[in-house]
Amino acid sequence: MNEDELYTRYEDVEKEISMYNKSIWKDKVIYCNCDNPGDDGKGNYSQLATYFLQKFNELGLKKLICTYYSAPMDLFNQGVNGYVFTKKGYRELSGFSGSFDDPLSLKMLNEEADIVCTNPPFSRMKDYWNIIIKSGKKFLIISDLTNVKNQPYMTYFKANKVWAGYNRIDYFLSPKKELVEASGHWFTNIPITP
Numbered sequence: 001m002n003e004d005e006l007y008t009r010y011e012d013v014e015k016e017i018s019m020y021n022k023s024i025w026k027d028k029v030i031y032c033n034c035d036n037p038g039d040d041g042k043g044n045y046s047q048l049a050t051y052f053l054q055k056f057n058e059l060g061l062k063k064l065i066c067t068y069y070s071a072p073m074d075l076f077n078q079g080v081n082g083y084v085f086t087k088k089g090y091r092e093l094s095g096f097s098g099s100f101d102d103p104l105s106l107k108m109l110n111e112e113a114d115i116v117c118t119n120p121p122f123s124r125m126k127d128y129w130n131i132i133i134k135s136g137k138k139f140l141i142i143s144d145l146t147n148v149k150n151q152p153y154m155t156y157f158k159a160n161k162v163w164a165g166y167n168r169i170d171y172f173l174s175p176k177k178e179l180v181e182a183s184g185h186w187f188t189n190i191p192i193t194p
């Protein structure tokens with residue numbers, strides 16, 4: 001099994017996000033930068049994107065940006081790798097790789113996003129953390145507990161640039177919708193109430 005293709009369950013998203021005061025999302029641009037909001041053809045789609053789309057009005061979101069990686073078929077055939085949702089509808093993003101470190105993704109991260117929320121690929125975790133913390137943006141992300149006990153993550157914890165969120169993640173879903181045991185946790189730089 002490709003360890004990067006494990007999906008967050010809706011109930012885990014709901015359990016964590018409901019712990020934060022609703023006002024933190026109001027008028028904000030949320031960026032899910034490893035999240036396909038649409039069916040990948042095998043019935044897999046991001047439950048983070050689903051959550052924010054369902055709660056768009058309730059949370060008073062300004063915009064939801066979702067981008068996701070897929071290797072281009074060839075240089076001239078780069079499909080849709082993202083969507084921008086607003087109250088008025090949505091538009092597709094194409095012509096880029098969708099990777100969180102693609103120049104367009106970085107531009108949206110640095111220039112548009114207010115809060116970043118995702119479960120990034122395990123194989124790129126260190127790069128992901130470096131980029132997200134360097135951006136200075138608010139974030140709420142999932143990572144494996146065993147990973148983040150190592151350097152260089154500890155440097156970020158010591159500098160108070162990140163702390164644990166409220167909940168652990170004990171299961172992910174495989175592409176076949178099987179439960180897969182996990183040792184994940186939410187991590188954030190949004191204030192929490194201990």
Ligand SMILES: C[S@@+](CC[C@H](N)C(=O)[O-])C[C@H]1O[C@@H](n2cnc3c(N)ncnc32)[C@H](O)[C@@H]1O
Nearest residue numbers: 004006007008034035046069099100119120121
């Ligand atoms: C652990 S899964 C989580 C998926 C989704 N974020 C969720 O919470 O259910 C990580 C996802 O990141 C995608 N991915 C892999 N490399 C990526 C990259 N460079 N940029 C963005 N997404 C990537 C994988 O295809 C996979 O869907």
